[in-house]
Amino acid sequence: MSSTSLTLTCIARRADTHDVTSWQFASLTGDLPAVLAGQCITLHTEIDGKLQCRAYTLSSSPQDACWQVTIKDVGLVSHHLHQSLQVGGEIRADGPFGDFHLTALPCERPLLLSAGSGITPMWAMLRDELARRPEADIRFIHSARSPEDVIFAGELAALAEAHPGVRHALVLEQAPAAHPWVGRLSPDMLKELAPDLLSRHVYLCGPAPYMTAVCTMLTALGLPAGQLHQESFGLPEAPPVATDSNHFWLTLKKSGKKVKILPGQTLLAALEGAGETMMAACRAGVCGACRCSTTGIIERQSVMTLSAQDLENGVALACSCTAKGDVSLDY
Numbered sequence: 001m002s003s004t005s006l007t008l009t010c011i012a013r014r015a016d017t018h019d020v021t022s023w024q025f026a027s028l029t030g031d032l033p034a035v036l037a038g039q040c041i042t043l044h045t046e047i048d049g050k051l052q053c054r055a056y057t058l059s060s061s062p063q064d065a066c067w068q069v070t071i072k073d074v075g076l077v078s079h080h081l082h083q084s085l086q087v088g089g090e091i092r093a094d095g096p097f098g099d100f101h102l103t104a105l106p107c108e109r110p111l112l113l114s115a116g117s118g119i120t121p122m123w124a125m126l127r128d129e130l131a132r133r134p135e136a137d138i139r140f141i142h143s144a145r146s147p148e149d150v151i152f153a154g155e156l157a158a159l160a161e162a163h164p165g166v167r168h169a170l171v172l173e174q175a176p177a178a179h180p181w182v183g184r185l186s187p188d189m190l191k192e193l194a195p196d197l198l199s200r201h202v203y204l205c206g207p208a209p210y211m212t213a214v215c216t217m218l219t220a221l222g223l224p225a226g227q228l229h230q231e232s233f234g235l236p237e238a239p240p241v242a243t244d245s246n247h248f249w250l251t252l253k254k255s256g257k258k259v260k261i262l263p264g265q266t267l268l269a270a271l272e273g274a275g276e277t278m279m280a281a282c283r284a285g286v287c288g289a290c291r292c293s294t295t296g297i298i299e300r301q302s303v304m305t306l307s308a309q310d311l312e313n314g315v316a317l318a319c320s321c322t323a324k325g326d327v328s329l330d331y
């Protein structure tokens with residue numbers, strides 16, 4: 001895993017909406033590592049004496065002098081950061097990580113689709129792309145609950161105004177009467193807002209239920225799988241409930257302890273369910289923090305950060321790996 005660990009100093013903090021805040025950071029020790037627009041970092045913080053790590057996309061673009069993260073207050077770590085991380089504060093970060101960026105992916109005429117805080121990689125990519133190709137033909141459809149929930153609303157409107165190639169639309173569940181796109185994103189809206197959808201590459205990011213619904217829509221509309229690139233912020237859907245007798249065994253090499261694992265359950269979920277502690281940050285197969293060594297038949301849902309040699313040697317990401325038989329595990 002080629003990532004950097006660094007201490008960041010918070011140099012600015014701004015409320016974007018009633019429950020979303022952006023923090024800007026400089027590196028305590030000097031320069032910030034190079035980053036591709038759309039990549040994320042993991043932030044490390046201690047809550048009640050326990051280390052907690054989460055992944056956050058950099059909403060800044062690579063041209064910016066500082067890093068920025070934009071975080072919705074939804075749970076344990078995000079709430080703690082909202083309460084405690086102030087200007088002048090320091091925080092440990094690892095990264096940047098991730099393959100969700102336009103630099104390596106096809107980007108001639110992108111269609112960006114996001115919901116809620118899933119706007120963060122889109123915002124970074126949009127600004128980065130326009131810095132390099134000011135005339136770029138980009139469609140951007142963002143979904144939010146209400147006008148008050150739209151992150152970067154003013155900046156987005158100003159950017160679209162300054163770049164005629166950018167066409168953006170806000171799909172709002174609750175909106176003033178004059179708003180044209182009300183409800184949840186639907187196939188009809190997609191066809192109207194991006195009539196040339198099938199000739200574009202689509203970049204999709206948001207909470208898991210939004211991702212599932214939009215993926216189904218895009219497939220039904222005929223978008224080839226190779227033209228869809230996505231990153232989910234939520235945990236994967238819970239696996240189908242299996243009967244307790246229908247399980248395999250995970251054997252922990254160091255202690256010899258045996259832990260039950262159900263079909264479809266990740267190695268990480270099985271370990272945590274049995275009270276074991278394992279380092280994990282993004283829980284989405286992006287950062288490599290939960291890297292472990294396995295023997296047995298496994299199925300990897302993500303191979304990010306793993307080399308060909310790792311795959312040959314049974315190295316896996318516990319947060320994104322399921323068992324297909326009994327497995328021995330070292331970490």
Ligand SMILES: Cc1cc2nc3c(=O)[nH]c(=O)nc-3n(C[C@H](O)[C@H](O)[C@H](O)COP(=O)(O)OP(=O)(O)OC[C@H]3O[C@@H](n4cnc5c(N)ncnc54)[C@H](O)[C@@H]3O)c2cc1C
Pocket residue numbers: 040054055056057058070071072073074075076077078079116117118120121207231232233234235282283284286
């Ligand atoms: C690659 C990656 C990039 C991410 N980038 C961002 C980002 O730029 N901004 C951001 O706010 N979050 C981002 N997240 C989500 C973030 O890592 C945390 O999962 C989130 O802050 C919730 O953690 P918590 O400890 O506060 O909540 P927990 O107590 O761990 O969980 C609370 C619940 O919130 C749900 N949840 C998680 N994220 C969201 C969300 N964004 N909106 C609504 N519900 C959510 C979870 O499914 C869970 O049920 C990203 C996640 C990944 C994997």
Ligand code: FES
Pocket residue numbers: 279280281282283284285286287288289290291317318319320
């Ligand atoms: S916790 Fe990040 S890859 Fe598993």
